[in-house]
Amino acid sequence: MDRGYCQGCGAQFQHEDERAYGYLPAGVEVKGTTLCQRCFRIKHYGRDEQGPVSRQEALSAIRAGLAWCDSVVLVVDLIDFDASLPEELLGLLRQKPVLLAVNKVDLLPKQTPIEEAEVWVRRRLKAAGYPGLDVAMVSAVNGFGFAGLAERLEELGPKILFAGVSNTGKSSVLERLLQMRIGGGRQSKIKPTVSPYPGTTVNVTRWRCPNGLVFADSPGYVVGSRVSDMVSSQCARKIIPHKRLSSHLYPLTEGDLIYIPGLCGVECLSRGESVLLGYAGSEVKWSKSSVKHIEKWLFEFQGPCTAQAWEKREIKVAPGQDLVISGLGWVSIRKAPAVLRVHYPAGVKISVRPNLIGSKK
Numbered sequence: 001m002d003r004g005y006c007q008g009c010g011a012q013f014q015h016e017d018e019r020a021y022g023y024l025p026a027g028v029e030v031k032g033t034t035l036c037q038r039c040f041r042i043k044h045y046g047r048d049e050q051g052p053v054s055r056q057e058a059l060s061a062i063r064a065g066l067a068w069c070d071s072v073v074l075v076v077d078l079i080d081f082d083a084s085l086p087e088e089l090l091g092l093l094r095q096k097p098v099l100l101a102v103n104k105v106d107l108l109p110k111q112t113p114i115e116e117a118e119v120w121v122r123r124r125l126k127a128a129g130y131p132g133l134d135v136a137m138v139s140a141v142n143g144f145g146f147a148g149l150a151e152r153l154e155e156l157g158p159k160i161l162f163a164g165v166s167n168t169g170k171s172s173v174l175e176r177l178l179q180m181r182i183g184g185g186r187q188s189k190i191k192p193t194v195s196p197y198p199g200t201t202v203n204v205t206r207w208r209c210p211n212g213l214v215f216a217d218s219p220g221y222v223v224g225s226r227v228s229d230m231v232s233s234q235c236a237r238k239i240i241p242h243k244r245l246s247s248h249l250y251p252l253t254e255g256d257l258i259y260i261p262g263l264c265g266v267e268c269l270s271r272g273e274s275v276l277l278g279y280a281g282s283e284v285k286w287s288k289s290s291v292k293h294i295e296k297w298l299f300e301f302q303g304p305c306t307a308q309a310w311e312k313r314e315i316k317v318a319p320g321q322d323l324v325i326s327g328l329g330w331v332s333i334r335k336a337p338a339v340l341r342v343h344y345p346a347g348v349k350i351s352v353r354p355n356l357i358g359s360k361k
């Protein structure tokens with residue numbers, strides 16, 4: 001018997017195991033608008049008791065979606081750009097035409113024009129060996145870029161898969177498109193499930209549009225090396241930025257410690273007079289102290305979001321560069337180069353990139 005699928009997350013309905021995806025209490029009849037208990041609770045109470053989809057489940061669903069589709073919209077997060085482009089995922093997608101939707105442009109500070117961020121994206125793609133990718137800068141939150149995106153999709157179709165790493169906004173992009181003319185202006189109750197936690201969509205869902213296009217949502221590729229993937233869902237909700245980014249500016253010299261309590265710390269090892277700007281979600285704050293207090297603010301600190309094990313690395317960062325702590329934020333250096341020792345949760349990816357925000361000269 002075909003038990004049907006939850007259109008919110010893609011899980012097959014089942015009545016047996018309350019802790020597994022697709023659960024419906026006994027007696028609930030499956031109709032076109034029925035959501036599984038998990039989607040219902042995420043939507044109405046902001047709670048996800050089952051947690052994120054596993055890496056294996058996500059990969060096999062992405063593979064199935066790829067076998068089905070004609071083309072792919074690869075949804076990436078502008079703010080966590082490098083973590084949005086893992087090689088394994090790009091390798092899989094290479095078999096189909098890809099349009100890159102760079103989402104969350106609404107998080108850029110007011111003084112950073114989106115055009116400037118687009119130039120940065122194109123340079124980053126060129127450096128990564130993907131110079132020819134078609135790029136659309138969008139925001140699923142305020143609708144920026146969606147008219148242009150819809151036009152490009154009409155050319156790409158008919159079967160389009162929305163793919164990418166978890167939490168980049170695939171389901172949100174799809175939800176907005178479904179409300180537009182291209183999606184039939186659907187204001188219906190049934191929508192892809194969106195949540196602040198990574199790992200929400202668990203299988204492929206398909207959405208038919210009136211003009212013959214079929215969109216498919218898919219689970220996010222599980223990265224595992226972002227701070228936001230390693231912490232509890234409540235903590236992920238705090239550290240993933242959801243408001244325009246603002247920076248905290250600190251003069252920086254030898255012995256200074258710039259930190260986020262229990263999550264990361266940047267020691268300055270060099271003598272010169274640099275300036276450091278710290279960027280992170282609005283609910284986590286950078287602070288300044290002396291390296292003498294590193295135990296108190298990092299290794300002994302106990303809070304709702306604290307690292308269980310630590311790693312450290314020494315890196316020289318020049319003016320115009322960002323030192324990125326994947327899934328948490330970054331620090332940008334101005335004025336003079338600085339030698340930094342960065343402490344971060346074990347397993348998190350650390351990288352240096354050209355600065356996203358501010359003068360690029």
Ligand SMILES: Nc1nc2c(ncn2[C@@H]2O[C@H](COP(=O)(O)OP(=O)(O)OP(=O)(O)O)[C@@H](O)[C@H]2O)c(=O)[nH]1
Nearest residue numbers: 140166167168169170171172195196199200201220
């Ligand atoms: N600021 C901002 N937040 C966004 C945007 N698009 C999505 N989000 C937020 O990002 C989070 C993840 O959104 P989803 O649409 O569930 O992301 P997803 O890629 O489908 O995630 P998975 O299904 O877990 O892979 C939610 O909190 C969204 O509100 C955007 O354009 N701007």
Ligand SMILES: [Mg+2]
Nearest residue numbers: 170171200201
């Ligand atoms: Mg999703």
Ligand SMILES: [Zn+2]
Nearest residue numbers: 006009036039
């Ligand atoms: Zn569901």
